[in-house]
């Protein structure tokens with residue numbers, strides 16, 4: 001691109017006035033601003049004692065959960081769409097023939113490596129039956145690497161933990177229950 | 178002899194203990210101010226260990242100290258081990274040795290301590306006639322610490338960082354020296370005690386008598402202490418580190434403590450040279466005949482002033498953006514140095530013709546004349562000094578550069 005290309009828009013900075021060249025007025029201005037903030041109300045959230053407020057828990061991307069249907073069975077149909085969509089390759093599913101008549105397969109084992117997960121929410125987008133969802137639990141900690149690999153039981157228990165506070169999104173967002 | 182040695186040892190212990198504690202707690206204060214300016218709360222968790230008592234986070238420096246003790250001491254294999262260790266030691270010892278000649282109060286009343294027949298002065302080495310020269314000679318040793326650290330690290334980033342920092346330190350030493358000469362001329366002595374004494378007896382602080390010198394000294398001490406807006410020696414995140422890129426653990430901490438001590442020294446000097454030291458009109462008196470109340474009031478006044486200057490240092494950090502290196506240099510050589518000369522000449526004239534001028538103008542008139550002159554010089558410097566703050570792209574320059582390139586191409590063809 002040439003500098004005299006008509007598409008290039010040249011912006012001239014405003015010239016410094018006398019006060020700007022004197023350094024000190026600008027310094028005093030800066031000091032006034034900082035001093036004002038010194039006494040302004042603080043916005044710190046003292047985390048363990050005080051929980052931060054999450055704007056809309058339905059669109060927050062925290063720890064995963066595996067949803068259950070009305071009969072308390074896992075909703076997943078082991079289609080592998082979430083594992084395929086996952087950019088971090090952290091979902092591991094073993095499929096097995098379903099013991100229930102209403103579907104062919106179900107997940108015998110379903111693990112998510114929360115250490116590798118980047119909480120992008122692609123798995124949630126990909127799932128055709130809204131089985132995997134991200135909750136608003138954000139304080140995800142563990143004492144070992146193994147503890148951070150969530151298996152099916154743990155993911156289902158996250159559902160039990162959060163189902164009251166956060167109903168299944170598919171229902172509220174107009175999807176199939 | 179023994180009594181004097183014991184007296185000196187007690188003073189040194191008081192000073193060192195006070196300084197090290199102050200440095201630790203100023204780190205906490207700095208973090209608090211940083212937080213408050215950004216509408217956060219800052220460190221407020223660490224209190225008394227093993228209890229739930231938080232004490233507004235006052236235990237933080239202790240925790241930091243403990244952390245440093247357990248930090249891994251890593252020496253890269255490619256460095257010159259002896260110089261690598263010597264560099265931070267030299268900078269810290271110089272920063273501490275400066276305090277021999279810096280008063281931390283005034284005097285104690287006569288006969289305050291039984292068995293001591295002379296009046297005790299609150300300064301580790303009282304009565305050294307070249308005190309000021311000693312102080313500024315020692316503070317310039319910081320340059321050696323910086324260059325040595327950069328050189329011994331055997332890394333190009335550290336070396337360049339060291340050169341950059343030493344260039345800055347040397348450049349600002351000059352205007353600083355000029356503004357100090359003004360103070361020396363006014364008070365007629367190189368001893369800091371006498372500088373305070375002369376300000377106290379006339380009641381006219383040097384900052385009022387020579388505002389230009391005051392501003393130059395403050396700016397130069399910011400640069401010498403490597404505080405924002407002159408913190409190019411160690412802008413860790415932005416400039417691929419400074420001279421201590423290769424340092425870690427205790428040696429780095431020593432550098433950082435020296436850094437904080439520089440700031441405290443600078444505040445001491447600003448207060449003593451320009452803001453009247455322990456003097457406060459109507460409270461502290463001005464002679465060495467003191468009562469206990471005055472002796473303590475002087476210590477309190479001095480420390481409150483120093484605290485104020487340090488808070489000012491910390492507030493500036495969040496108020497002004499960093500200078501680019503060429504701007505920093507041109508400020509030193511093209512603005513501060515000429516202004517320092519103007520100030521020096523003005524103060525020299527002031528001292529030479531004080532009596533006749535005072536008869537004609539009065540004290541207030543004389544001060545007003547100094548202020549007017551300073552203001553004029555400042556405005557002149559602002560207008561005349563080349564503006565290096567503006568580095569935006571300009572169309573005509575680009576077109577010229579493009580034409581140059583085209584011509585160059587054509588001649589090759």
Ligand code: SF4
Nearest residue numbers: 086117118120121123
């Ligand atoms: S949130 Fe993203 S990274 Fe995490 S499991 Fe789902 S698809 Fe993978």
Ligand code: SF4
Nearest residue numbers: 076077079080082127
């Ligand atoms: S969680 Fe959803 S997307 Fe993943 S395998 Fe089960 S049904 Fe398919």
